[in-house]
Amino acid sequence: MSNHYNVAIVGGGITGTALLFMLSKYSKVGSIALFEKYDDFATLNSNAKGNSQTMHCGDIETNYTLEKARKVKKTAFMTDHYTDMYGYKDKYHLKCTKMALGVGDEEVAYIKKRHEDFKELFPYMELWNADQIKEIEPAVLDGRKENVMAMGSHEHYPIVDWGEISKTFVKNAKDIKEDADVFLNTQIIDITKENEKFRLKTKDEEYTADFVVVDAGAHSLYFAHKMGRGMELSCLPVGGSFYYSKKNIIDSKIYTVQNPKLPFAAIHGDPDITNGRVRFGPTAPIIPKLERYKPAKIREFLTTMKFDASVVSVGFGLLKEKDIRNYLIKNLLFEIPYFGRKLFTKEVQKILPSIESKDLEFAEKVGGLRPQVIDKKNRQLLLGEARIDDGDNIIFNMTPSPGATSCLGNAYKDAKLVTDRLGIELDCDLIEKELIRDN
Numbered sequence: 001m002s003n004h005y006n007v008a009i010v011g012g013g014i015t016g017t018a019l020l021f022m023l024s025k026y027s028k029v030g031s032i033a034l035f036e037k038y039d040d041f042a043t044l045n046s047n048a049k050g051n052s053q054t055m056h057c058g059d060i061e062t063n064y065t066l067e068k069a070r071k072v073k074k075t076a077f078m079t080d081h082y083t084d085m086y087g088y089k090d091k092y093h094l095k096c097t098k099m100a101l102g103v104g105d106e107e108v109a110y111i112k113k114r115h116e117d118f119k120e121l122f123p124y125m126e127l128w129n130a131d132q133i134k135e136i137e138p139a140v141l142d143g144r145k146e147n148v149m150a151m152g153s154h155e156h157y158p159i160v161d162w163g164e165i166s167k168t169f170v171k172n173a174k175d176i177k178e179d180a181d182v183f184l185n186t187q188i189i190d191i192t193k194e195n196e197k198f199r200l201k202t203k204d205e206e207y208t209a210d211f212v213v214v215d216a217g218a219h220s221l222y223f224a225h226k227m228g229r230g231m232e233l234s235c236l237p238v239g240g241s242f243y244y245s246k247k248n249i250i251d252s253k254i255y256t257v258q259n260p261k262l263p264f265a266a267i268h269g270d271p272d273i274t275n276g277r278v279r280f281g282p283t284a285p286i287i288p289k290l291e292r293y294k295p296a297k298i299r300e301f302l303t304t305m306k307f308d309a310s311v312v313s314v315g316f317g318l319l320k321e322k323d324i325r326n327y328l329i330k331n332l333l334f335e336i337p338y339f340g341r342k343l344f345t346k347e348v349q350k351i352l353p354s355i356e357s358k359d360l361e362f363a364e365k366v367g368g369l370r371p372q373v374i375d376k377k378n379r380q381l382l383l384g385e386a387r388i389d390d391g392d393n394i395i396f397n398m399t400p401s402p403g404a405t406s407c408l409g410n411a412y413k414d415a416k417l418v419t420d421r422l423g424i425e426l427d428c429d430l431i432e433k434e435l436i437r438d439n
């Protein structure tokens with residue numbers, strides 16, 4: 001086996017595996033390899049345990065503006081077409097009722113307006129009053145004093161097991177391109193550039209590649225910094241934990257209205273695809289690590305964080321705002337046994353007023369870490385994805401939420417870059433026909 005590849009992908013989460021699939025199926029790439037350091041694909045954030053298992057298309061995510069929803073919808077539905085094409089519907093991609101719930105007069109007015117404003121983009125979304133909600137999810141009205149209104153739909157497939165989808169990307173890539181090499185238990189420890197080629201080192205081997213795509217979560221920024229790239233960026237790792245309900249009281253995905261001052265999405269209730277239980281979350285504690293539930297590696301964290309005055313300034317900027325300060329403190333407290341559960345119950349009561357703290361339990365070892373990127377030059381916390389690309393044949397992707405939803409959209413963008421720079425053909429017409437269509 002040759003140790004040289006046209007394209008090497010570092011990281012076997014949903015982002016790296018989607019690119020492996022995209023290049024194997026739709027391009028004429030000569031040789032390709034994917035390196036994953038653990039013993040399976042998608043064991044971290046892309047695993048069903050690591051995230052909220054949602055295909056976020058912007059219809060119930062009240063933290064998305066119309067403009068953002070328009071963009072996200074286009075890439076989100078690429079997953080829908082993919083799971084249709086390969087028959088994964090009702091297996092790794094499930095249908096359920098979904099709704100964005102407004103509580104109290106102000107939020108009710110907001111939901112009505114949002115439904116009107118988003119009607120053209122999401123014509124299938126219905127407006128539901130309290131009686132209609134009661135019929136769909138009686139527990140939402142049980143013990144409720146405030147006025148409620150929801151916009152929702154019964155027609156969609158919003159639940160996705162992104163971990164299983166990652167594995168299907170690898171399987172389908174290998175079925176199409178037998179010689180696509182996939183390495184598990186293979187950690188890349190260093191990437192260097194020599195004579196227009198990139199050298200990737202593992203503990204025992206060395207590989208070279210014409211083009212490298214680093215899809216290694218927070219470690220993408222770690223590698224970029226080691227290579228002296230993306231120095232204007234830093235990373236704020238934001239965890240996300242969940243609580244399980246002991247009773248299966250809802251069947252729908254129920255999202256709440258976002259406080260516009262807060263940087264992360266409000267908690268929601270979701271049926272868990274792996275066990276059918278109802279999960280609430282995610283919380284948003286800041287955790288000084290690059291991988292959740294793995295031993296902390298301080299040197300990697302500090303290399304990635306690039307701590308300096310501008311990072312402190314972003315931190316102070318966030319803490320200065322009372323709503324954000326309280327939110328960050330509250331989210332740390334949610335992690336504390338017993339007290340955290342009591343506090344978290346108050347959040348869940350916005351969705352289910354009669355739920356009690358004894359009905360909830362902390363979901364152990366469930367949840368992931370979002371590598372939120374800080375733009376140090378503009379002293380700003382970036383909420384979406386970030387790509388470091390300085391025109392060379394190496395790119396680094398950081399993909400906080402909704403990174404799983406945009407996996408095929410990101411893979412398409414990266415595939416265009418890779419094939420364009422290497423002078424390889426990419427069948428954009430077939431991609432548009434099979435994965436984009438009328439999104």
Ligand SMILES: Cc1cc2nc3c(=O)[nH]c(=O)nc-3n(C[C@H](O)[C@H](O)[C@H](O)COP(=O)(O)OP(=O)(O)OC[C@H]3O[C@@H](n4cnc5c(N)ncnc54)[C@H](O)[C@@H]3O)c2cc1C
Pocket residue numbers: 010011012013014015016035036037038041042043044045046047050051052053054055056186187188189215216217218219239240241282367368369370398399400401402403404405406
């Ligand atoms: C609590 C929470 C809820 C979320 N909910 C949603 C949601 O509902 N919908 C949604 O769309 N998104 C959601 N997200 C975001 C989504 O989970 C991520 O955007 C997505 O999983 C990122 O995928 P990835 O492949 O880029 O990174 P990861 O899944 O983190 O994968 C990176 C891979 O790189 C590997 N790697 C790292 N370093 C090396 C190395 N040196 N050598 C080899 N391999 C390496 C890792 O082992 C890992 O497998 C959520 C995230 C969190 C934390």
